[in-house]
Amino acid sequence: MYLRPPKPIVTLTTDFGLADPFVGIMKGVILTIAPQVSIVDISHAVTPFRVIEAAYEIEPAWRYFPKGSIHVVVCDPGVGSDRRALLVEAGGHYFVGPDNGTFTLIYREKHKVREITNAKLGLPHPSRTFHGRDVFAPAAAHLAHGVRPAQFGKPISDPQTLRDLDPHKLARSWRGQVIKADRFGNLVTNFHVHQFPDVRTEPIAIRIGRKTMRRFALTYTDGEPGELLILIGSSGFLEIAAREASAQLLLRAPFGTPVDLEIG
């Protein structure tokens, strides 16, 4: 009756960093329960407690894993409080983590959300400070090992969601925000090409602070060295890049900085 994929994958996305043993401990818990699992780190560099960042970090990643993969996302400022633990089924994948809005973008898929209440599927005597180890890692491992979703707990219909994830309309433009600066200093915005398909064909302008960018580029090698360019990034979000330079250093626009988009 139980599904037991031959080589299931569990991915980990947390704000735990890699300097402390937290992530290694989670992997020990998973491999104790489900030795056959492949574990893949997505990122452990989510800014501590910044749930929206975790939501954006898993979004471009999960679709590149095989169906049936289990994605554990733990950015959990409310650990030990009465916030719920969730198991989400969406898009043929599973998601495990705290009920604090982490999965807001996942809920755009057809989804079913369960509260994890079956204490037998967690470690005995769970702490109130490290549910990554005591609740979420064991849940993911049991799921990978064939326990059916229904055994974790009952469906709920009111999971927490984050607001203001999408750009909103102003008088003459759209107002979005910077959602990250990547390793190369590219500033990723929350304008997604699926929501704004006209950016492919119409002239556009993006304003961040006092700077306005109009040059639409197809690759990071377009433009003059240092020139600020608009690109559709590899996960579909519009981003500002600078050839052989860091747009982040040029624009000094941290997470949450307003971004205005004009089309046409």
Added chain:
Amino acid sequence: MYLRPPKPIVTLTTDFGLADPFVGIMKGVILTIAPQVSIVDISHAVTPFRVIEAAYEIEPAWRYFPKGSIHVVVCDPGVGSDRRALLVEAGGHYFVGPDNGTFTLIYREKHKVREITNAKLGLPHPSRTFHGRDVFAPAAAHLAHGVRPAQFGKPISDPQTLRDLDPHKLARSWRGQVIKADRFGNLVTNFHVHQFPDVRTEPIAIRIGRKTMRRFALTYTDGEPGELLILIGSSGFLEIAAREASAQLLLRAPFGTPVDLEIG
């Protein structure tokens, strides 16, 4: 005769960092000898040469792995000198690393320590600068692949140990130390709840520098934002936390800072 667990685990804890190829090279050595092994990183961010930090890093982690796991811990300022290489059996687990006190906390378990002297179980022509690659990774891999501990070398009874790992008694209090600041700025002390069970029931005070903390909390969500709290951390050590803030930034107490505990 040889034990060959179907999917053995080798964990790695080092001061090598992740920027250099050292850790990847160790994994290549291990997978060449024992392709079936699962390798898990605990931490590679141990401060270079600070053996005591390596001792504390593996301590909360190894119990969360299945029995028979092999834990390689390499913080090795004496590499290439005449310091011994060790294989330790304790608590149903194996530990491999230099004889410099790294395993002091492990020796609190019933244990057997061997000096690794069988050169056939290392790489040929070992360097004098990278025993992680040439001695410890191959030893762990051969062990994972079924070589019996006795083949590595003879038992020894005088392994090196670190002193001052435990708090000591002062006139009216106990004197311990800060053993780490974690990713969230929580200051972890060397007061373990197993040694100081009264902290659960008695009023306590912890003094670090000029600050005295008295508020005992159960979760990081207790207290006012920024308030300094005493918690029992997820590995059983008392720690100082600050809600939605960094106790480390508030107290500026680096590794080794004295911590005084009064109970009652």
Added chain:
Amino acid sequence: MYLRPPKPIVTLTTDFGLADPFVGIMKGVILTIAPQVSIVDISHAVTPFRVIEAAYEIEPAWRYFPKGSIHVVVCDPGVGSDRRALLVEAGGHYFVGPDNGTFTLIYREKHKVREITNAKLGLPHPSRTFHGRDVFAPAAAHLAHGVRPAQFGKPISDPQTLRDLDPHKLARSWRGQVIKADRFGNLVTNFHVHQFPDVRTEPIAIRIGRKTMRRFALTYTDGEPGELLILIGSSGFLEIAAREASAQLLLRAPFGTPVDLEIG
């Protein structure tokens, strides 16, 4: 007809860092195509766009993996331009990455280089900004899964190479350069003991800036604390170390700093 090693290894070396989800996404792509693969990170801390650093990062690592391993190296400032994608066979290993000189040191082995042109062995609709995901990860995975090299594309004879990788002769000495400072502050040079075997037996002097080092050491524990020492590092390159200190901090010699070697 196809080779399908039972447990192939794919290594990853990039300038993507570990904070962004790029590396995790590449692993998802690989495991979707070839679930049986073991993936090992060599380093993701290559300085963005510094191809020569990627070339030096994979060089000491690949030989420690089993024959048949596949090494993906992506430091790719020209992504999306018309630079070619390569599959290299050398030394019994495979190498996959952009044609920008990354594999210059690999070409010292007997080698065959192919341009990857078979679009069926990449993701559909490849982006012009993330070929690590769309071209190189799938190529490595298909190779691991048994697709023969000839199916990727035709051999080429003119791959790009980096110049000035080797020291050159001055009037009385050899001029090389600093190729990295490792985690411990050891300054690694591009003088390899295979090219300069006399350093083992002759008196030598190494000059970096205004400092001249003459003390040849066998281990990092030789010398006085803080003394600058010359060693043959674990991958055969001469390096400058300082006992219990950082040669990098003492000499302030970044990547590319000239290094002069006198022998005899």
